[in-house]
Amino acid sequence: MATWNGFTQDAFTVPRLDRLAREAAGSPNHHLCVLQLPVSLVMDTHLTEALDGNGPINQATDRGWQVHASAPLHGGELLTLATPEIAALIQPGADVATACLAASASCPGVARVLLATAAAAHWDDALAVTGAPAIPPATLRTVLDVLAAPL
Template identity: 55%
Template sequence: MRPPPGAQWIGTAPNYTTGRAQTLLAPALAAHPSLRVSTQAGYFTAATGAEAVNAGALTEDQALAGHSLAPDYVRWQTARNREQLGRDRLGLVLLHSPECARSGDRPVLHHAIRDAFAVLEEAAAAGHVAGYGVATWAGLEEEVFTVGELLALAADAAGGTTHHLAAVQLPVSLVMTPIVQALHGQGPLAAATGAGLRVLASAPLHGGELPGMVDQELADLIRPGLTPHRRASLRSRHAQE
């Protein structure tokens, strides 16, 4: 397995490919030690939940939810990620869709994010992760949390302004609100880049729906002569920049 030319990062998660993604990636990562890897903690498969219960990282009730930001779970999952990926030090650990843990209570969610950040600060101090962040679908768009709030929570978790919050991941496509805001220098993309955070784009083709939605007029506005896939992806990349 060879990475595409110019690739610097591989993104994965413990729940991808029904829980097999990280072990499948390990040989490729071993063959390309310069590649940095981003993984996640939050969602988990039923099998992983059972393992976490056996390890004392989750209660049986917590495991039924299929998602957790509990500190013991984040600590256990981060160690498990390192083991499965064959990396002593991970490039990034992202909290996977933390908005799913809000239970309708914004302060409770922020407290949970702060506690999870504290665990990841411990991992950074131990040299097990280079940085951490948040991978969200709707959290930033719906302002369940903002980039500024995430930075404040990280500073609180680290006990000062020197923290390891390094990235946010969010959908960036022609049909998502953040791209419209970014093209006007506003919204979470602009806030994240302005704060020096790495921005990782997800779903640039909106689950494969976008190419069929890009008509000729829109395609020519983006750049004539490209396929719909490349036109849609190009606009997403420009929004990040």
């Protein structure tokens, strides 16, 4: 099940999706097992909820579903919105793209990060980032606090 804003606009919940899948299957053994939603430093609601142990990511993983993060660079906008200082806070020495991708990939409960690129080198870079050790939750929380602070 993929959505851009279905959870943030209360169109549905993971428990309701699970119930509907059970009803459609006629048993608890349904095939709904993957949830895709945006996880980024721009659309940070799901990241924040996951760090707090709440929200659809946590509810999906509690059911054994995989969660795939979409739009980790927010359609490329994060490359101009994020600063080198934010990148350094996330991962010292990393460039903006690497740090922002690492933040999405490090969201608790996220199993996969979905990316699109036209450059083969970017695939290699993304593979290295998503395969690296996760950014600690405390660091992610600090980054979100910095981004939420009034100017």
